[in-house]
Amino acid sequence: MLIDFAAAAVVFGLVVVAELPDKTTLAGLVLSTRFRPSHVFAGAAAAFALHVGLAVGAGSLLTLLPGRLLQVVVGALFLTGAALLLFRREEAQEDAGEQRAPAGQSFRRVAGTSFMIILIAEFGDMSQIMMANFTAHYEDPLSVAVGSVLALWLVAALGILGGRALLRVVPLTLLTRIAAAAMLVMAAINIVEAVRG
Numbered sequence: 281m282l283i284d285f286a287a288a289a290v291v292f293g294l295v296v297v298a299e300l301p302d303k304t305t306l307a308g309l310v311l312s313t314r315f316r317p318s319h320v321f322a323g324a325a326a327a328f329a330l331h332v333g334l335a336v337g338a339g340s341l342l343t344l345l346p347g348r349l350l351q352v353v354v355g356a357l358f359l360t361g362a363a364l365l366l367f368r369r370e371e372a373q374e375d376a377g378e379q380r381a382p383a384g385q386s387f388r389r390v391a392g393t394s395f396m397i398i399l400i401a402e403f404g405d406m407s408q409i410m411m412a413n414f415t416a417h418y419e420d421p422l423s424v425a426v427g428s429v430l431a432l433w434l435v436a437a438l439g440i441l442g443g444r445a446l447l448r449v450v451p452l453t454l455l456t457r458i459a460a461a462a463m464l465v466m467a468a469i470n471i472v473e474a475v476r477g
Contacts, residue, residue, distance in 0.1 A: 284423040291414050291427030294462050295407050299435040300450075304401050308439035311397070315390040317440045322387070323394025324440070328432035330399065335408040336425045339415025348474050354416045355470035357409060362460040362467065398436075407432065417470060 299305065304324070311320045345353060402408065407428070415424045 283426055284418065284420050287414075287418045287420055287423040288427035288430075291411070291418075291424050292431045294414075294466075295410060295428050295431035296435055297458050297462065298410060299407050299432060300438070302405065302407070302435075304398055304405075305435055305439035307397050307401060308394075308436050309442070311390075311394055312440040315385060315394075316387075319387050319390035320394045321436060321440055323391035323396075324398045324436040325433050326391070327395045327398035327402065328436060329429055331402045331405075331408055332411060332425050332428045332432065335411035335428070336415045336421045338408075339412035339424065340421050342412065342416035343419050350416060351470045351474035354413050355467045355474060357413045358467035358470060359464070360409070362464045366457070366460045413466070417466065 308320060308324055342350060342353060411424060411428045414428075415421050418424060
């Protein structure tokens with residue numbers, strides 16, 4: 281199976297925009313101020329890879345629905361995602377900084393702590409919903425997985441290397457609105473395709 285680079289690029293861009301203002305960016309930043317950044321990244325990268333696998337698997341199951349119903353379901357999920365982005369509580373982003381890490385500095389302890397914090401924080405997160413939707417929309421799990429993993433790893437690296445500096449330059453509300461608008465566009469595309477069906 282070949283990778284559809286256009287689909288992977290769309291997924292990459294939208295997941296990056298959706299995840300930059302997320303709590304996991306701040307969690308990575310906080311953890312990297314206490315521990316070696318490479319150890320933090322290793323744990324975060326493994327957690328994100330697991331989340332992508334779960335989301336792409338869920339999206340692949342959605343593709344078993346009949347064509348028109350699939351487009352309606354995916355459109356509704358994108359609308360839900362846009363609403364969640366626009367109306368989510370801002371304090372969720374502050375909670376990431378309150379996570380406690382173990383006292384040890386070993387690779388195993390730091391990477392394990394990073395893995396668990398990101399794994400727990402990301403369950404049911406907007407990016408998981410987006411990835412499942414994109415998998416159903418494109419019917420191309422490999423391309424969606426590649427775009428998603430690369431996007432999440434980039435966001436983790438940015439968070440670890442200086443997420444706060446980025447958020448000083450680009451307002452959090454702007455990033456959130458861009459991601460929500462993109463999801464509304466994807467919802468409209470799916471609903472229009474279902475109606476034309």
